[in-house]
Amino acid sequence: MKKIKVFLFIIAILSCGLLVGCDTTGNTEDGGTSNIIQLETPQNIRFVEYSGNSILFFDLVDEANSYQITIFKNNVYHSRIDITNEEAVLGILLKDLSEGEYSLTIKAMAKSGSKILNSQASEAISFTIDGSGDISGTKYNVVFDSNGGTQVTTQLVSSGNCASEPTKPRKTGYVFVCWLLDGAVYDFDTPVISNITLVASWQKSDNPDGEDIELSEYYAAAKDLTGTALKNKLRSIISTNVKNTTYSFLTSSNGLPYTDADPEIAGNIILFYGKVSVKASSSWNREHVWPKSRGWFKTSGAGADIHHIRPEDMNVNTKRGNLIMGIVSGGKNNQYTNGVSGGYYNSNLYEPIDSVKGDIARIYMYMLIRYAQTDSSYPITNVISSMQLLLQWHNSDPVDEFEKVRNERSYEVQGNRNPFIDYPEFAEMIWG
Missing domain, CATH: 2.60.40.4270 (Listeria-Bacteroides repeat domain)
Known part of the structure; x- marks a missing residue:
């Protein structure tokens, strides 16, 4: 196994006397004094590449004369290294780290006579040892x-x-x-x-009931509204001047191959649940993210709405089926042929990968705003476990650049927008 040369590289000029005395004491239960004094926690811990080695930097702590590095592998204790300031200046070699996922914390230590000084452990930093024994993937x-x-x-x-x-x-x-x-x-x-x-x-804010947001001209009529009033106004806005798209149009060059085009590979399209890139000319399904069997539509109206329909692999789409979105524990992995996951499922629920959860939440919120059928006969619980989970997914997976570009192109094609991509805060203003 190749050993990893990771040096603790300190950029500092140590003044004479590594330890400054501290007179702070605390009372003990027997009325005496405690000699345990809290040091500051080491900060700014980071790896930086230098001369082919991964160098570990952190800010020295005043009054500390030693440090304790604790290493974890897969969140389980692995080893501990105690170093003095002098050793830190010379550099420290992390030994016996085989391939895997690691994290480490650093604690500052000092001892002067009978006084013991220490700090809380730093926040953990994560890193990976690859197959060649090098550090990579620090997070x-x-x-x-x-x-x-x-x-x-x-x-x-x-x-x-x-x-x-x-x-x-x-x-x-x-x-x-x-x-x-x-x-x-x-x-x-x-x-x-x-x-x-x-x-x-x-x-x-000048508005004591909430936050003021600057709205574009498209949403100007919704200014200062919240709750049901905002929902109804947004429905009016995104239902005006809409160009009805057909189900067959979605496979044309101006349909999904345009709105869902891979920004990095010309002629490719991004499949929805796993964000996998394939040739637009290959075979793929027009996925109803809100399943037809759980809705009021077939292949027109909401069933051909370009904000709603996404391209998807046929096999992945079949396994996704019409399952309700939710949290899956111990389910099956819905994989593409290249091994990429498109989510997990059991007999009742489907859980997408984290980077798609927000996209799904914003599609569902668009459907709730755009179509009045969702007000009564087809509530959100037809397609996801709860409104609370939908809002959680919306917040945990923020709008990304792909969604923004897609929203613009969908506006070009269909004449309306997804409000929750343009203004994510609308979600809480209506349902929060």
Whole structure:
């Protein structure tokens, strides 16, 4: 097995005296004093490539004279390394790491006479040891502190990649301004090289009942509306000047091969449930994401609505069937021929992959707004376990660039838009 040379690379000039005395004490139950003092937690832990090796950086902690590195493999304790400041300066070699998924934490330590100083363990960083014994695939947590607003899901981002700007949180009586990192406006084009926490910045709203949002001209008539009033107005907006598409049109070059085109491979189309790219000229189904057997339509109206119908592999589509969307435990994997998963299913439910859950939620919300049949005879529970789960999927899988482009092209083709792609916050304004 090839050993991994990972050096703890410290860019710092150590001043004389590695340990600064600390007089902080605490009371014990017997009326004496405690010699355990809390150090700051190591921050900014990251791997950086240097001369063919993966170098581990982190910010030194004042008063610490040693560090404890704890390594986990597949979330199970693997090993621990104790190093002094001097050893940290010289570099540390992580040994005996076979192929697999790992994470590590770092704790600062110090001892001066009878005083023991330590810190909480740092946030874990994740990394992968590949088959050749090299470190790859380091991932970091991007935590979103909504600062009193609605919850935003933490993102796990590969080192050097950028976090996706999430759906804006909402907070009654406030307008969302931006995300802050250490008090500065965060740029989502910044590569992520360590665990970070972004904090929501808010401004008092002139609307005491909720957040003000600037609407495009297309949605101008919906300004200041919420709840049923907003739902009804959006229905009117997206039902006006609509060009009816036919089921046969969807397979034409101006139909799904245009709206669902692979942005990177000319002549290819993206299959829905697994985001698999295939030639548009190959065989694929026109998938009713809201199954026909659970709806009021066949192959016209809602059954030919380009916002609703997606291209899909025939075999994957057959296994998806008309199952209700929900959370599946211990189900079967609905795989494409190339091994990519299109979701999991059992006899009652179908659970799509995480990166498709938001897409499905926004299709279903579009159907709820666009078609009055969903108001009574065909409720949302015909197709998904609950409205709560739909909103959860909408928030956990934010709108991506592919959805935005598809929405624009669908507008070109059909003359209406999906409001929940343009303004994800509409979901909570109606059903929150």
